Amino acid sequence: MAVVTMRELLESGVHFGHQTRRWNPKMKRFIFTERNGIYIIDLLQSLSYIDRAYEFVKETVAHGGSIMFVGTKKQAQEAIAEQATRVGMPYVNQRWLGGMLTNFSTVYKRLQRLKELEAIDFEDVAASGLTKKELLVLSREKTKLEKTLGGIREMSKVPSAVWIVDTKKEHIAVGEARKLHIPVVAILDTNCDPDEVDYKIPGNDDAIRSVTLLTRVIADAVAEGLIARSGAATGDSKPGEKAAAEPLAEWxxxxxxxxxxxxxxxxxxxxxxxxxxxxxxxxxxxxxxxxxxxx
CATH class of the missing domain: 1.20.5 (Single alpha-helices involved in coiled-coils or other helix-helix interfaces)
Structure with missing residues (x-):
């Protein structure tokens, strides 16, 4: 059974690229034609690349890996948060902080700080032993950390791979992933550089429906990988074999x-x-x- 159908791709507008004057010549092989000054992406190729990306994500998660979802543009924020939360994966949908991958040890300290602040009862002034002004300052710090790091709150190490919506906008994230040799799975619009992406999906990275559909497909791959991982951990593997998976979370x-x-x-x-x-x-x-x- 196909991961996604041609009809779904068409209805979501995955085939619409950028204007012909805004393109990357390296994307020429993924372009089907040009219509009214807009490039049309070859969806037959997209289907093939979606299957490859799906299989890679599924196998990565099945073997105990994690996928970080990244998309800070308005069209992607809701889909990134919703789908990543659905499968319990870390995500960044506000602002990418420089060093989030390459300087994760420092980021991890900020995550620990966030958890400390979340343990404070800001309503109970007397029990906290702090003044109202001090609590207000801490509350603002907590709000700021939640906005920037809330999506990766439970992340304890760098991810096994990253899913990125709009590699041009998220060029810092792409650069950090490549520096650490973390595989990049991403939507490639006609203005993107395919050489930066390991598992590419030619498609529209600007339309909400397109971004939502493709992000859901990646989340489905994660879900299938988790099911395969749990099967190995709960007895489908041979007796005596060491389960490669970590303990299952409640979700x-x-x-x-x-x-x-x-x-x-x-x-x-x-x-x-x-x-x-x-x-x-x-x-x-x-x-x-x-x-x-x-x-």
Missing amino acids: ERDLLEGEKKADDAEAPAADAAVEAPAAEAVEAVEAPAADAEQA
Whole structure:
């Protein structure tokens, strides 16, 4: 079954590129034609590249990796936060702080500071042992940290790969990932440089529907990888093998339980469908035998 259909890509406007005067010649091989001054992206190639990216993300997560979702432009902010949260992955949808990957040790200290501030009850002035003014300053610090680092609150190490919407806008993130040899999975619009991306998806990185669709596809790949990871951890692997996965989070268990309930609901129907023909076959065999005895 295809990860996404051609119709879905067309309806979401994934095929619309930039104006012909705003393009990167390296993207020529991904362009199908030009219409009314706009480049049209070859969706047949997009489908093929989507499958490759999907498989890479799924396998990365299945082997214990994590994917960071990055998209700070307005069209991407909601989709990035929603889909990353759905599968429990870190995300950046406000402002990329320089050094978020290359200087993660410092960023990690700020994350610890954020958790310290979150433990403070700002409503209980007496118990805090601080003045109202001091609490106000700390509250503002907490708000600022939540805005910039809230999406990576639970991140304890650099990700295994990054999903990026608009590599031109997020050029700092792309540069840091490449410096650390972290694979980059990204949407490539007609003004982007394909050489910067390891797993490219030619498509529209400006339309909300296009960004939402492609980000959902990557999140689906993460979800499938998590299910495969949990299967290895819960007994599908051979006895004595060491599970490569980390302990499952609560949201991961909920995801798996949903899959299991769906499978359990389908099983009785399938068994009934198998038993009915089997019963008919038994009756067909017994009937001639009974006739022979009467004769």
